[in-house]
């Protein structure tokens with residue numbers, strides 16, 4: 001298909017966008033590379049409505065690239081608490097520091113320079129250039145994949161190399177040389193608000209006259225889902241060791257692996273004994289222990305079944321003091337450390353209860 005011969009796709013989409021697109025998202029006003037980049041990273045794997053309050057808090061705390069670069073990783077993870085996929089926050093922080101060091105604190109405007117930054121893939125690099133600098137680069141995020149696979153009735157999981165290459169080609173063909181900012185937002189908005197996963201609004205869709213899946217009457221058959229085996233289940237026991245001051249012991253997790261560098265609860269395996277572990281590792285004597293309601297947290301590649309145990313403890317005189325990797329924690333707004341979402345909820349529920 002020749003580029004820009006697009007009366008079936010980009011033209012009606014741009015016309016539709018003027019009236020029906022989203023023009024007042026917080027990162028659009030004011031729009032600059034820092035805000036666009038931040039929103040694009042937050043929007044990976046996360047819906048707009050969830051992202052908005054996080055974006056607003058984050059931008060208040062770190063209003064510009066320099067402020068983010070200067071912050072500690074803990075402060076950044078703290079602002080990310082509950083948003084999940086914490087590698088995004090660690091990469092965001094690293095990227096801010098790299099831009100300050102290598103690009104004189106100016107967000108780069110070259111595709112390859114942006115792609116070289118941590119946590120930025122081809123679609124995110126293109127979205128930043130299109131949204132912040134009006135450069136005509138094609139994007140291919142989840143929403144765009146859904147629209148294109150339906151419009152062309154393309155079968156096969158879009159994560160497959162062959163399908164992905166085909167979709168990139170089509171995405172490039174449709175990206176106009178002008179109005180890159182609007183076009184990029186328009187196709188994302190169409191996917192998010194009209195061509196939705198389970199209830200596509202074909203009746204109000206500006207590109208329905210040429211949409212193959214609509215003509216076939218089966219839009220929900222696209223995109224083809226990934227064949228996945230059921231997720232494995234892992235189990236863990238977590239200790240809420242609460243001292244006489246009402247504080248709870250937290251440990252910083254290793255940098256690598258799930259919840260990297262976040263603050264979480266001590267864990268126990270099946271063979272370990274609560275009293276022994278508490279004495280040996282945390283210098284605490286368990287006075288009482290209560291099993292709390294177990295719950296499941298699902299990661300992208302496994303379920304984690306968590307059994308929390310709440311222990312009232314007394315601490316030894318030579319007790320573990322706040323150290324680099326352990327801390328007695330009380331929900332204090334001034335305490336800016338990164339917590340995994342489910343752990344934060346558990347702590348809040350426990351600390352709300354009277355000692």
Ligand code: SF4
Nearest residue numbers: 195202205208211219
């Ligand atoms: S016509 Fe329906 S299936 Fe096709 S792009 Fe529009 S909303 Fe999606």
